[in-house]
Amino acid sequence: MRMPNSSLACIALLTFLASPPLTADEAANHEGAAKYRHHTMHAIGGHMQAIADILRRHVPHTDHLPIHAGALAALAEITPTLFPPGSGGPNTEALPAIWENPEDFAKRVSAFREAAANLNDVVGVGGALGPAVKRVGQACKGCHDDYRAE
Numbered sequence: 001m002r003m004p005n006s007s008l009a010c011i012a013l014l015t016f017l018a019s020p021p022l023t024a025d026e027a028a029n030h031e032g033a034a035k036y037r038h039h040t041m042h043a044i045g046g047h048m049q050a051i052a053d054i055l056r057r058h059v060p061h062t063d064h065l066p067i068h069a070g071a072l073a074a075l076a077e078i079t080p081t082l083f084p085p086g087s088g089g090p091n092t093e094a095l096p097a098i099w100e101n102p103e104d105f106a107k108r109v110s111a112f113r114e115a116a117a118n119l120n121d122v123v124g125v126g127g128a129l130g131p132a133v134k135r136v137g138q139a140c141k142g143c144h145d146d147y148r149a150e
């Protein structure tokens with residue numbers, strides 16, 4: 001059966017609407033999302049390093065631990081929003097696998113959120129910090145190994 005030309009035109013239009021080219025605004029949004037991700041990851045890294053500095057006794061600021069652990073736990077909570085589709089690309093270290101394996105990626109994010117929340121709790125009750133910090137470090141690595149370019 002031949003399709004009438006109007007149906008073909010309709011299909012072509014629907015295909016176009018389903019994958020419109022990026023507007024300048026959308027491209028700027030993706031670049032903005034990637035920059036924001038870099039800055040937020042640097043903040044996460046900074047709090048981790050500050051915690052390590054305190055635990056290695058490079059500074060005497062044990063009273064700062066709740067501040068860094070609290071910030072880390074809060075930043076872990078917003079991690080799921082840092083990877084909108086389209087925000088990868090050659091200028092970022094975010095690998096396409098993030099958007100190809102969303103379920104597995106979500107598990108890595110959850111592991112990080114749970115580890116950071118646990119560290120914050122342990123700091124709160126004055127528990128053993130070593131294992132709690134190690135668990136957070138493993139969550140960082142657990143995601144970077146598969147989803148961040150070297």
Ligand code: HEC
Nearest residue numbers: 038041044045048092093094108109112139140143147148
């Ligand atoms: C769920 C995945 C995931 C977790 C968990 C994670 N990261 Fe990242 N991180 C990434 C990705 C992906 C990038 C690359 C981002 C980009 O280039 O757009 C990155 C980038 C970074 C960067 C470089 C920032 C830049 O772009 O210059 C630092 C520093 C960093 N992460 C530290 C950490 C630390 C420390 C932890 C744990 C406390 C952590 N990350 C947890 C995925 C993760």
